[in-house]
Amino acid sequence: MPPMLEVRDLKKHYPARNGIFRKGAGTAKALDGVSLSIEKGETFAVVGESGCGKTTFGKTVLRLIEPTAGSIRFDGTDITSLGPEQLRQLKTDMQIVFQDPYGSLDPKWTIQRTLEEPLRTHLKLSAQDIKAKVGEMLEVVGLNSHHALRYPHELSGGQRQRIGIARALILQPKFVVLDEPVSALDVSIQAQILNLMQDLQSRLSLTYLFVSHDLSVVRFISDRVGVMYLGRMVEMGPTEELFERPLHPYTQALISAIPEPDPDKRRERIVLSGDVPSPRNPPSGCAFHTRCPLVKPECRNIQPEWRMVDGNRYIACHLYEKNNNSN
Ligand code: SF4
Secondary structure (H helix, E strand, C coil), X not given: CCCCEEEEEEEEEEEEECCEECCCCCEEEEEEEEEEEECCCCEEEEECCCCCCHHHHHHHHCCCCCCCEEEEEECCEECCCCCHHHHHHHCCCEEEECCCCCCCCCCCCCHHHHHHHXXXXXXXXXXXXXXXXXXHHHHHCCCCHHHHHCCHHHCXXXXXXXXXXXXXXXXXXXXXXXXXXXXXXXXHHHHHHHHHHHHHHHHHCCEEEEEECCHHHHHHHCCEEEEEECCEEEEXXXXXXXXXXXXXXXXXXXXXXXXXXXXXXXXXXXXXXXXXXXXXXXXXXXXXXXXXXXXXXXXXCCCCCEEEECCCEEEECHHHCCCCCCC
């Protein structure tokens, strides 16, 4: 059985000038050679600070952003260079839920119209069937037909995100990119939406790519995690193993910043200096070397290879190369 998603050496480079992505001199490497597979039924999370390329990755695998190089296989089919009509058909199988439910819903449309729109665009259904499907989908996400007549501003933040999820699922996709789906919500509402997404995943056999900067949320919801830094994957592994024993210095720093109420489990906080450098002018060698507390001389010039360690962990760091005694 092929993986749901298989990405090889995916790149997205933009022409850049003055630190802003636009035409001119230089190249900003928003994605710079990402490879991974996501199995059917899995939740794979991509984490990293703002500007690491995780949202670009989520949109590029859906072809909402065109890749510069590399390949994307979806359920065994190469979709890297599909034309507009084939891509339109693919949209029924691949969907996205955005971070800001208010910004992603048209304020002038009722919820009924918002949920009807993908059905009208992609399926040939009678008006009666469309209405029935909208009603069913509202129930599936924990709302009801009364919400269909409302406008986005008449709903709470949690209800709006339920509509965002309903809109993504109404075409019965196999694969959903969840782009920071709870980070705009209150913590109490976050838990409800995360539980809903988990429940829907098992009921509807969904595969998720979960994009987030919130490691507590990622630990709760994902099976495996990939950590990105400046457009590259630096570590990948099963969620619990990665959280219990982070290997890459960047992952160690991210995890050390998670609040831990149990003093026995609390890790020493690793504070990284400075911000993520610009993807327009990334550091040479290991791109993390300007902030890494364990930097070695070769890190400044030699880019570490992506390698497997311990059978199911992957990492790009000179500390884990075979001839390194600190491994
Ligand atoms: Fe730090 Fe060097 Fe590893 Fe990069 S390769 S994370 S700079 S130790």
